[in-house]
Amino acid sequence: MQMAFYAAYRQIIKAEYDLICKAFKAEFDKVATASLLCLSTFQAQITKRVYRYVIDDASCYARKKIHKLLKQIMEKRIAPGKNHDDMFAELIGNEKSRYHLSEEQIFDQIFAILYSGYETVSGTSMMAIKFLHDHPKALQELREEHLAIRERKKQEEPIDWNDYKSMSFTRAVILETSRLATVVNGVLRKTTQDLELNGFFIPKGWRIYVFTRDINYDPLLYPKPFTFNPWRWVDKSLESHNYCFLFGAGGRLCPGKELGMVKVSTFLHYFVTKYRWEEVGEVEIIKFPRVEVPNGLHVRVSKR
Ligand code: HEM
Numbered sequence: 424m425q426m427a428f429y430a431a432y433r434q435i436i437k438a439e440y441d442l443i444c445k446a447f448k449a450e451f452d453k454v455a456t457a458s459l460l461c462l463s464t465f466q467a468q469i470t471k472r473v474y475r476y477v478i479d480d481a482s483c484y485a486r487k488k489i490h491k492l493l494k495q496i497m498e499k500r501i502a503p504g505k506n507h508d509d510m511f512a513e514l515i516g517n518e519k520s521r522y523h524l525s526e527e528q529i530f531d532q533i534f535a536i537l538y539s540g541y542e543t544v545s546g547t548s549m550m551a552i553k554f555l556h557d558h559p560k561a562l563q564e565l566r567e568e569h570l571a572i573r574e575r576k577k578q579e580e581p582i583d584w585n586d587y588k589s590m591s592f593t594r595a596v597i598l599e600t601s602r603l604a605t606v607v608n609g610v611l612r613k614t615t616q617d618l619e620l621n622g623f624f625i626p627k628g629w630r631i632y633v634f635t636r637d638i639n640y641d642p643l644l645y646p647k648p649f650t651f652n653p654w655r656w657v658d659k660s661l662e663s664h665n666y667c668f669l670f671g672a673g674g675r676l677c678p679g680k681e682l683g684m685v686k687v688s689t690f691l692h693y694f695v696t697k698y699r700w701e702e703v704g705e706v707e708i709i710k711f712p713r714v715e716v717p718n719g720l721h722v723r724v725s726k727r
Contacts, residue, residue: 435509
């Protein structure tokens with residue numbers, strides 16, 4: 424969880440990483456928790472009133488504090504002669520930039536990128552570790568793929584894009600993990616015209632939530648749908664089928680798809696080549712309405 428946040432944060436705000444990271448994360452966690460609680464309000468039996476007064480207010484306050492922190496950095500950055508190489512710099516832009524975003528838009532973008540790439544990557548990494556632990560054959564094949572990469576490299580040489588592109592079984596493991604432990608349950612859309620779907624009429628302008636999660640367990644699309652079987656993805660065409668919504672679809676397909684894949688793959692590369700692990704204690708996993716491990720996934724890690 425922490426690793427996914429810090430990796431994403433470093434890509435966005437590199438130079439001032441140490442300066443505000445801790446303060447930023449403390450406030451960010453409040454907003455993230457509030458929005459996740461909002462999603463599972465029905466489950467948690469929180470009344471709308473409690474939500475409004477306790478959680479929503481706390482999250483608004485945290486959001487304001489984050490804005491303040493980002494504004495401090497922005498003011499320092501727009502001073503002449505300072506060049507930075509991170510996402511924040513790209514969003515602030517310069518005179519050659521095609522688009523000029525307002526301060527509010529920049530902060531919203533940072534927030535959206537951090538929020539979208541945080542739980543998705545950490546949840547998928549954690550569940551991959553869980554599934555690999557429970558399926559030694561898959562772990563062995565994944566480890567062989569990564570050890571073969573290490574053999575081509577010097578001892579501490581980092582992996583590069585070509586190595587990532589060669590991780591075909593790892594990609595299959597990540598896709599199968601995302602299918603079985605779906606992190607994003609659906610996609611949001613707005614109808615641009617009246618439409619009729621299977622006898623249901625949806626008027627123009629309605630906001631709809633397309634619940635794509637159940638497709639992942641359809642036995643006609645994925646035989647033995649509740650079995651962890653990464654090999655089913657080895658035939659690449661499955662990923663581009665029009666019923667595969669793991670990263671959404673169409674013009675709003677997740678823009679962080681490959682980045683997310685790279686992050687989980689890199690984590691798995693170092694984890695399986697350098698370490699072994701075993702689970703400690705009972706693991707309780709909740710898969711609905713979203714993936715959660717209330718008491719954490721505790722593992723004992725040792726060097727290989
Ligand atoms: C395993 C990792 C990830 C999964 C499973 C995932 C899944 C999704 C899904 C299902 C959507 C909805 C797409 C749609 O409406 O059609 C989405 C949207 C989005 N994702 Fe991801 N995502 C992941 C990682 C990331 C990362 C790493 C980032 C950014 C660094 C990111 C940024 C976004 C953004 C900004 C959107 C909104 C796009 C829009 O509305 O136009 N995601 N993601």
